[in-house]
Amino acid sequence: xxxxxxxxxxxxxxxxxxxxxxxxRIPIFENLNRRELEALERIIHERVYKPGEVIFxxxxxxxxxxxxxxxxxxxxYEPTNQLLAELTDGxxxxxxxxxxxxxxxxxxxxxxxxxxxxxxxxxLFGLLERDPRLxxxxxxxxxxxxxxxxxxxxxxxxxxREEVKQLKERLGEGDEQTGTTxx
Amino acid sequence: MSRQAQQWLxxxxxxxxxxxxxxxxxxxxxxxxxxxxxALLAYILEPLASFLESRGMSxxxxxxxxFSGILLLTVIFVLLFLPLVTAEVHSIQRGVKSGQAEVVIxxxxxxxxxxLGFLGVQNLNLMDRIHQASVEFGNKLFNYLLxxxxxxxxxxxxxxxxxxxxxxxxxxxxxxxxxxxxxFFEFTLNLLHKMDQQLGNYLRGQFLDALLVGLLSITAxxxxxVKFFVLIGAFAGLANLIPYVGPIAGAVPAIAIAIMQSGDFxxxxxxxxxxxxxxxIDNTLIQPLVVxxxxxxxxxxxxxxxxxxxxxFGILGMLLSVPATxxxxxxxxxxxxxxxxxxxx
Numbered sequence: 001x002x003x004x005x006x007x008x009x010x011x012x013x014x015x016x017x018x019x020x021x022x023x024x025r026i027p028i029f030e031n032l033n034r035r036e037l038e039a040l041e042r043i044i045h046e047r048v049y050k051p052g053e054v055i056f057x058x059x060x061x062x063x064x065x066x067x068x069x070x071x072x073x074x075x076x077y078e079p080t081n082q083l084l085a086e087l088t089d090g091x092x093x094x095x096x097x098x099x100x101x102x103x104x105x106x107x108x109x110x111x112x113x114x115x116x117x118x119x120x121x122x123x124l125f126g127l128l129e130r131d132p133r134l135x136x137x138x139x140x141x142x143x144x145x146x147x148x149x150x151x152x153x154x155x156x157x158x159x160x161r162e163e164v165k166q167l168k169e170r171l172g173e174g175d176e177q178t179g180t181t182x183x
Numbered sequence: 184m185s186r187q188a189q190q191w192l193x194x195x196x197x198x199x200x201x202x203x204x205x206x207x208x209x210x211x212x213x214x215x216x217x218x219x220x221x222a223l224l225a226y227i228l229e230p231l232a233s234f235l236e237s238r239g240m241s242x243x244x245x246x247x248x249x250f251s252g253i254l255l256l257t258v259i260f261v262l263l264f265l266p267l268v269t270a271e272v273h274s275i276q277r278g279v280k281s282g283q284a285e286v287v288i289x290x291x292x293x294x295x296x297x298x299l300g301f302l303g304v305q306n307l308n309l310m311d312r313i314h315q316a317s318v319e320f321g322n323k324l325f326n327y328l329l330x331x332x333x334x335x336x337x338x339x340x341x342x343x344x345x346x347x348x349x350x351x352x353x354x355x356x357x358x359x360x361x362x363x364x365x366x367f368f369e370f371t372l373n374l375l376h377k378m379d380q381q382l383g384n385y386l387r388g389q390f391l392d393a394l395l396v397g398l399l400s401i402t403a404x405x406x407x408x409v410k411f412f413v414l415i416g417a418f419a420g421l422a423n424l425i426p427y428v429g430p431i432a433g434a435v436p437a438i439a440i441a442i443m444q445s446g447d448f449x450x451x452x453x454x455x456x457x458x459x460x461x462x463x464i465d466n467t468l469i470q471p472l473v474v475x476x477x478x479x480x481x482x483x484x485x486x487x488x489x490x491x492x493x494x495x496f497g498i499l500g501m502l503l504s505v506p507a508t509x510x511x512x513x514x515x516x517x518x519x520x521x522x523x524x525x526x527x528x
Contacts (some may be wrong), residue, residue, distance in 0.1 A: 045357065045372075049365060056369060061521070063369050063376075118368075122376035130236040 019044065019117060022069045025090040028141045036134045043127060045118040049110035058107045062097025064120030071114030076107045086111065098124050098142060216499065217337065221344035223503075225352060226383065227390050232349055246350040250342070267413050370521055378513050382506055389424055395469050396423040396461060400433070403457040409450065411440055419458065423465070425501045426485050430465075434458040480508065 020037050023029045029040065046069075049055060055066060058078040066073075068091050075085040075093060084106055087093060093108060098121050128135030208215050228249055235245035348355070356375070363371045397420020404412035419433030434455065441450045485505055492504025 042354070043357070045360060045368075047365060047368065053365060055365075060369065061373060063373050120372055122372065122379075126233075130233045132237055 017041065018069065019046070022067060022090065022117060026067055026092055027145055028092075028095065028138060031141060032134070032137065036137070039127075039131060039134060040119075040138075043119070043123040045120070047116045047118055049114045049116060051110055051112050053110045055108040055110060055114075055116070056094070056104050058105065059103045061101055062094060062104050062121075063101070064097050064118055064123070065092055065095040066108070067092040067117040067119070069115040069117055071116075072111040073114055073116075074109045074111050076109060078107050095142060096146070097121060099146075217340050218344060219499070219503070221341045222348055223386065224341070225345045225348035227387055228345070228349055229352070229383075230387065242353075243350055246346060249349065250346060253342075264413055370517075373521070374514065374517050377517055378510055381509055381513050385509060386506055392465065392469055393420045393424045396420045396465050399461045399464060400458070403461055404437070404454070407450070407453050407457060409437075409441060409454065415440065419461070426489060426505055427482070428486075428489060428501070430458070430462050480505070480512070484508070 019041050020034075023032075023037050023040060023044070029037065032040065049071070055073065056062075058076075068087055068089055070089055073087045073091075073093065074083055075087065076082065077084055085093075094104070096102070097104070098119070101121070124135065124138065128139070231249055232242065232245045235248060236242060240248070360368070360371060360375070397417050399416075400419040401412050401416030404416050409415065415437040418436060419430075422429040422433035425432065437454050437458065438451045441454050442448065485508075488504040488508045489501050492500035492502075492507070494500070496503070
């Protein structure tokens with residue numbers, strides 16, 4: 001009998017849309033509520049890439065960001081084919097292209113079959129017009145993340161400067177001992 | 184099969200598919216015409232729907248409100264202006280029948296033949312031509328009204344298409360983009376965005392410009408106490424949508440009708456002056472403000488495409504020739520610029 005009533009009053013489990021689940025994990029969208037995430041889902045483009053397929057090339061005009069729903073993406077610096085990063089489920093790239101159309105700074109290549117979500121500049125601008133509240137929320141979050149990265153980059157540059165300085169000092173000491181000069 | 188043979192086969196299949204598509208579209212020409220008109224109106228109304236959405240409404244609610252507004256305006260327009268327009272048409276008929284107009288037109292004909300004889304202006308037979316044109320127009324109008332099924336279908340289908348394009352247009356565009364192969368995906372998105380930027384402003388600007396010119400013309404003709412001010416003014420506004428040719432085409436019937444109605448040239452001169460002032464206001468005040476000069480084309484190109492559009496597709500062709508050329512221009516420019524950038528080679 002208990003199981004009968006239990007079945008009737010069991011809260012209905014709403015099956016969550018995988019796209020919404022994926023969006024929620026992205027820092028840019030983590031503060032959005034369900035209605036806002038649904039509005040975002042309506043303008044997101046779903047794409048599937050085969051292994052080895054190029055998502056975009058270095059130097060292409062940037063039009064927006066990609067979120068990896070499933071799969072592995074390699075970010076490659078082209079002239080040297082140097083692997084800069086390997087990104088996987090829930091990670092994103094190309095977010096700077098949401099703000100400007102400057103050329104892509106690296107190539108993105110699908111390593112495995114990839115299910116991707118694309119969020120593009122034109123759609124973000126449209127959203128800012130139609131739903132300024134939501135648009136501003138996304139842009140502010142984007143600015144926060146870019147600001148954090150800038151801070152991180154500055155720290156890295158300071159650290160590298162310090163290391164270069166120390167290396168120069170050490171080399172200078174060595175030069176004095178060996179009597180050679182460094183250009 | 185060799186790689187070259189494969190490429191030729193692909194090209195052949197593409198051309199065959201494109202030809203079939205063109206044949207199909209031509210065979211359903213009437214529906215395509217309705218779709219184009221509806222799509223244009225939906226495109227013009229889009230910012231209004233977006234504005235209502237930005238005020239917290241859902242897309243469906245915004246679309247419904249716009250439709251209710253249009254319906255209300257149509258009802259008000261019909262109730263207010265239909266009796267006026269009917270009276271005006273009757274007045275034109277009386278003017279023609281009274282014979283006063285005939286005398287003036289015969290005088291005009293003599294003057295034109297005397298002064299412009301060296302240009303080959305002879306045997307104008309203006310009265311016969313006007314009479315023939317009015318009979319033809321009357322017959323056409325009568326046939327059109329008789330074909331009530333077609334009229335009702337158009338009146339139902341166009342708003343129906345506009346409603347769904349306005350409500351679901353974004354979703355439709357997204358689903359179309361979904362069909363584009365990955366290789367051309369970013370290029371297509373970029374192209375659509377650029378086309379929207381160029382055309383959206385142009386079309387909306389032209390529409391607003393036509394509306395304002397129409398209202399100004401109606402006001403000017405009302406001040407001049409011209410009996411057919413609503414009809415002539417509305418026609419002038421609509422004609423203004425056609426670049427260069429439109430303003431003249433809008434004024435000519437007004438002047439001709441004034442001669443027929445009043446029987447002398449004084450009113451015609453005032454009307455010509457009023458239209459000149461409206462054009463001056465349009466060119467110096469309205470156009471710089473509302474019409475974005477995004478479809479940047481040489482006047483000679485504009486004239487040529489208007490003539491070509493009119494030759495092949497009539498009035499609709501003349502109206503759409505400039506924006507259609509704008510689309511082709513953007514597609515060609517973007518394709519050339521991005522051909523190597525997106526590595527299509």
